[in-house]
Each structure stands twice: as C-alpha cells, then as structure tokens.
Amino acid sequence: MLQRILGGVLVLLGLAAAALGVASATVWRDTDTVVATATPTGDGTLVVTDPGVLGLVGGDVTVSATVPEGQKVTLAVGRDVDVAGWVGNDPYSRVTGLSDWENLSVAAGEPADAEAGTNEPPESGPDPAGSDMWVAEASDENSVTLRWSDRPGRWTLLAAGVGEGAQAPTLELTWPRNVTTPYLWPGIGVGVVLVGIGAVLLVLGGRRVRAQRADAADLRSDGGPSDGRHDDRSDDERYDDPSAGARSPFGPVAPGAGHDPSHQAGATPAPTAEEADEPGPTREGDDDGTARDAAGTAEVPLAGRLLRRSRGSRRQSVAETSTADVPPTGDVARGDDPAPVAAPFGAPVAGPVPAPAAPHEPVPAEPTTATGALRMTRRELRAQEEARRASEQGSGMTRMLRAMTGSIPAVRPQESAPAGEAAPARPDTSTPAGRAAAWRATWGFGDTRTGQGTDPNPTDTDGENR
C-alpha cells in the first residue's frame, strides 16, 4: 500500500516537474525582446548614445525615435568621432546605458570643446540627415525607426529633433534576445523519470495487492491446503459427494479417509476436524485480513467480502450439485461404506449450526445442507453471511468495484456457471424439514423415501463400486 501511495506521489511530482519545465519555456519564458526607452534631459534637440549602447543587449537593434506631433526627427548611426564632431558644442543628451531592463540612463552631454562651453540651444534643430559620414540613417515626421546590426568599432547613434522649436526625441531601443529555456528538457526529463518510477511502483503495488487478494481468494475458495480448482472440486466430492467416490477408483478409500468415523467421532465437533483439515487457508486468510485491516484501507475488506461471497456461492452451487446427485448415493448407504456411518455423527453437530443462520439466509445458498455444515467453521459461515449481505445490498456497486479491482477473471468462471446449473435443482431448505430432507438426501438417508427411481444409473455405480 505504501508503495502505491509513494507511486502516486511520484507520478504527481513528475507531472508537476514536467509542467513546470514546460511552463518555464512558455508562460514564464522571458520576452524575446528587450525594449528600453530613453527620455532626453536638459536642453538641446540631440540625443547621442555612448559607444556600445547600440550593441548592449544584442547585435541587432531597432531604434525608434519619437517627437511631438508635426515635427521631424532624424536618426543616424556613425563613428563616435563623426557624431561627436557633428554635435560639436551643441547641447545634447547622452545615453550611457541601461538603468534597468526597461529604461536607458540619460545624462547631459559634455561639450566637445570644454573651453568653448556649450552653445546656446539653437533656435532651429539642425538636421543630421544626408551627411556623408553616416553609415545608416532615417528621417521622418513624428517618429522614425532604424535597424542597426552592430559591427566592430565605436558606433553611436545620433537622434535629432529637427526644425523650429524642435525637441529632443524619445528613444526606444529594441533588441531581440536569445531566450534560452534551460529548464524545459530537464523538467520534462525529471518529470518523465518520476512518472515512470511512480508508475512502476503503482503497478508493483497494485500487483502485490492483487496477488494477495488472489491468494486469499484461491485459498478460501479452495477450502483446502492445496491449490487449484481440481482440488477444490475433489474436496467437495470427497466430503460432500460420496457418489464421486463411487466413480473414482479411489472412491472407497477417499471418503473413508475424509470421514473416518473414529476420527470424526474423536474430534466431537466437525468444525474441529474441519480446521484440522484446512489449517493453512484459514489462518492465512485471517492473517491477511488482519494485515490489510492494519493498513487501514477500505478496499481490501470489501474485496475480501466479495471473494467470500463468491466462495460462498461456489460452495452453495457445489452443495446443490451434490444435492442433485444425492440419489445415487443411496447405493452407498446400502453398502457398508464408512461414509454413511460417519454421517449420523456429523448430523447432530451440523444440525444446530445452520439453524441460526437460516432466518438470515433466505432461499439461496444452503451449503449447510448436509456435508456443507460438517465442513464449515463458524468463521466461514460468518464470512458467507457477510458476503451474501454485501451481494444483496448493492450488486451493481460491488460489480463495479470488482471491475475496478480487477478481480473479475479470478472470480467469474466459478461464480456464474455452476450457480446457473444448480439453481433449478435447489431444494427448499428454508424449513427445518426441508433442510433435513436435503441432509438425508445427501447422505442417502432419504433413500427409502425418495427411492432409487430418481437415480439415473444406480446399477452402473454399484457395478463400478463393487
């Protein structure tokens, strides 16, 4: 169980890691561009960038400059000396770098000729457009855009508001940025690994639980220490159906062994013998149950109930089958086979056992008919009752749960077919009389009343037996 929880947690963590990885490359991904603006300060109509500012973030930069409506603006890129020479002693704003990711730092530019000092701002903004020195330039009304790919050297940008009453333009530099997504594939990778590990744990955990259930189911439905349905059947035949012994070459021996009168007589109540017969399953099943209960999950007890129920129905069908087969056993009764002898001893014991159960258990499934009562412990009867209740309460729900727990293949084949067959032959066991009749029929005591006529092949059986 812990494994499954851990598996689930790992799967969730894995999905989360993968989601985070993807998110880091999508919603949290940095923008592909860095956009920084420069608002000019002070006097002048010129803005000049320091060398290196154009290539600050990336090699390619898109510069756009904006001036108030109705004015002209020019952008030009040139060698730093050329731009400085062109600006001369006019006042200008100097872009020195990024102050943050969205703003450029701007300072007042120093005049080229410090001694001469800065000129008075010109009345009309000079236009750098058309100079032979620029390697790139653009000029337009209101706003203009210029693209520049950085190249070796100290290239600087000159932006100028042009004309009467011009103002220095506001610059906006846009760099495409190579955004890396370093967490995308690691995130997905870690996620996949975690999901994988989690899935493995889930599957393993699931398998273990299923295996436990299947074990429990096998053991309980077998009703014996040995595994396999054949044994299941032979058990029933051995104990419930003496006629089987008549068919089998070992028949005389098997019933004798199973119902050794001395043994049963010694161990006064049949249950004791029963428990001695199947020590493994009973204990194991109980242990499992306790272990599962300790784990604190609701599933398992439910599944166990289902399994018990299926076991009960199986037993019931078996019992019914044997009831149907009872007539032939009448032959056995006539013979000196020890089985019938054992019955009287068992009968009194079995009698009281089914009786209290009867009120709660209506028509179906009266495994206590005869031998069923002999073999069943109280615990088993309790389980049987529980299973029946569960099946009565919500067959749809339980079917669904069964489907969810994947226990169908283990249960269904035994559950459906025999039950269907057995149904019509079911004797009325709701009354003590009926039960007694069934018991008698099973053990051949009803022989005198029911007669041999119902036996399809008495002579064959006799012949084989003897």
Next chain:
Amino acid sequence: MNRRATRRALTVASAVVVTSTLLAGCADELPQPVAGEAFDGPVLTEEQDTQVFTAVAETVAKADKALSGKELKPRVTGPAYEVRASQLSVAKKRDNAEFVTEIPSESQQMIIPTTEGWPRTSFSITTATEDQETPRLVAFEQDSARADYKMWAWTQLIPGQSMPYFADSAVGSTAVAGDDDSLAATPVDALAQYADIVTLGAKKSSFAKGFELPDGDLAAAVAADASAWKEVPGFEESGTKYSQKYKARKDEVRSVRTADGGALVMGVLDGKATVKAEEDAKVPALSETQKALLGDAEQTNVLTTEYTDMVALYVPAKGSDEKIRPLGFSHVATAASN
C-alpha cells in the same frame, strides 16, 4: 524508511527546480556598454566615398547642363569651384561647353583619409574620359563635421606619369600637413618651387634640379602659351612684351601620404600672363576663352589673363633618391582684363 527518504529527496529536487525556474527570469544582470576598438581606419568606407563621388558628379552634371556656377555650390568648393564656375560662365557666354573640363563620374582608385578632425580630404582617381583623355585626380574636402564632402580640386593627369602607391582604401591614408618636414620639401614649399619653375621655365629656375619634369606638365603648357603669343605676327617687331608670374597659394594645399612615405600634394597656382604692346596698339584676345572673359570690353594695348591652375605633385620622402614629380594639372584662364 528508505522510500520515504527517496521521496523527500525528490521533493527537495523538484522544489529546487521550481525555485530556480522562477528566479531565472529576474536574475539576469544588466549589461554594461562596452565601447569597441577606437577607429583608426578610413573615415569613409569605399561605399560612402563612392556615394560622395556620385553626389558630386551629379551636382556637376546638373550645373554643366544648366551652365550655372551656382548649381555647383552644394558639392563643389575652393579652386574647383572657381575654375568650374568660370568655365561654365565662359561656356554660357560662348554658348559652347567645349572647354568645360570633363570629369568622369567613375573612380578607379580611392585615397581615403584617416583624419579624425576637420577638414578632411579624400582623393580619387577617375577613369579615363570618353574621348580617351587621361584620368582626373580629384580632391574632395569635408570642411566641417556638418558639411558635405565637396570637390575641392581636380587635375588632369600627365600622360606617361606613374602614380605613386597609396594605402588601401580600407586602411586609409594619413593626411600630411602643409608644413610636414618628413618630405623632400614641405608641400607648401614644393608648390612654391614648382610655381617658380612654371614662371621661369625649367632652364632658368633654380629649383628645377629638384624636380623631374615630364614633357607635358604645367610648365610646358605655360611655355606654350608664351610661345603662342610670340608667334603672333609682328609680336617681336612691335616691341610687345609678354610676362608671366605664377604663385602658389600657401593656404590651399592638400596633401596625403603615399605608401612609400612620400606625399601627394595638391595645390593652386595663381598665374597672371600679361601682354603689353606699345601705346595705341590693341592687343586682341588670343583664345576663345580670353574673348569670352573679356566680353565686350574695349581692346587696349594690355591684355592680362589670369589663370587658376590646380596642380598635383608627388613629393618623395626626405632622403629619397626620387625627385619631386608633377602628376597632373589643370590650366584654365579664369579672368582677363585689358
């Protein structure tokens, strides 16, 4: 328990991933501008220089078409403007542009300066003209940072003269000051000496030994002018005197370093040729240009013709075995008076 420990480790790991992802966006440091290498190459790219040349050629072509010196203003300056404007006005008066110097609009070699300050001068050697005249050597000057490059001077290369080698246009050539003393003669001195030679002739000038004068240089052209007058019938008999004086302008010198450490020097010589006949005589204009320059002025016994001659010299480095060589010139009468 072991599994629990594993789970805890995984939780921690995923927490680290989440946290670092969230922080990744904000952690980038602001880049600081890094100024690249200072420029030490040519002030213009070849492309830009070609554009300059093209702009000049277009302006000149426009002026030529309009026969208007004013049209030259945007792209022509200095002696080139003087000469060209004069040529155009003569052409307009004569209604004939045959004496207007053709300047090809294509360059075959660019000599681009590395000058940081202003003025800056670049040179260009054009292709040959359509009628197979020798290429022109043209100087362009950017007077100030906000000025355009303008044609400052041109000369027609002297046939047979080999040009010195210049630094590649991608490297740039250094400008040479007018008083640079690393040369056989400073550019200003070289021009003055050449003016002396032109004035006096190779045989009489004391500077001639420092020069290697080709057959077709300015001195020869000026001598040919004198000869032309002297060959006029009755020139000698009438006691007419011919005198000429050429003088270099000291402030209009543009020089650039050649690959061998010498310099290409371009300058202007102002020439004045005077024909003085005896009193009452009348000296007619000899050339069509003189006629046009004189216009309707009445003829007198004196005819003064002024020339604005642009010249190009190669001045070798000091200590070189070579001599100063005239490379090209332009000999154009720009004024005449009686």
